[in-house]
Amino acid sequence: MVWILDNAVDRHKEAPYTFYIPGEEVLDRLQAGDLVKLIFMAEETLDNGCGAERMWVKIVERNASDFRGELVNHPVYLESPQYGDMICFNSVHICSTQLEDPRTKEMDYYFDYKVIVSNDVLEREQFNFMMKDDPNNEHDTGWVFFSGYEDDDYNADSANFQVVSLGVVLNMDDSIIPYLDAATPSAYERDLESGKFVFVEDYDWDAYYDE
Known part of the structure; x- marks a missing residue:
């Protein structure tokens, strides 16, 4: 062989x-x-x-x-x-x-800590909206990532989402590293002109928690 x-x-x-x-x-x-x-x-x-x-x-x-x-x-x-x-x-x-190797601790962090992503994010290998809620456990970052193309029916179906390592989304775009420690709740949307994430001042968290 x-x-x-x-x-x-x-x-x-x-x-x-x-x-x-x-x-x-x-x-x-x-x-x-x-x-x-x-x-x-x-x-x-x-x-x-x-x-x-x-x-x-x-x-x-x-x-x-x-x-x-x-x-x-x-x-x-x-x-x-x-x-x-x-x-x-x-x-x-x-x-x-x-x-x-001291770098293994850093890599362990990216692997061990988890985020939620829509399947559409994984298919497109990009995300344009992200939100952070209170984490559910010690390895949950609280972050959820969306491509921005999902509709309400899509988002209402939990089968369209999965838990992955933080490193998976950083491989797509590591410009979000400065936002990872943001307070909860927080929501950010990508500005299509600059490509940068912008804090969403008027995100309707009441509607989100009522879902």
Whole structure:
């Protein structure tokens, strides 16, 4: 079976708030004997639907950003490579290490804390209205995101909404970070000319709570 190593840096660029990669300060500390995790991609999706496996590799030698290491996992789905195989790779392929990284706490926040989004937001990969109510639990941010194209009937059906990680909406637009700690209740609408979010002074919260 033919396989290639996935580029973790490219993955992170596509989803910076949900796909973790170690920071440069961690990569600089890597040396022989350390364990790093790589993503082994099958060139064709397997019959069981699996397209990749994340596996640990023990570094044997390093030359700047190029590495050589020994695979120390037994693949579950891929027929190759095999345990003990020597793997040549670059730092762009490393998606995790066993070294301490302060960035993991930040990434945990984006993953662990939740928001509610309409399915239309996920389909369009954009949101134009957001509102914050009192959270229901310690990991609920209280934020709800709408594309702005939903009608009243759509919004009245809870099946049209789902809970996702905060990082999912930040991958779409991280300009909202300064608003995340806003007081409740708050509502913001995107100004179509500037693209920025503007506080909605006259939002009808009484009607919202009566729904």
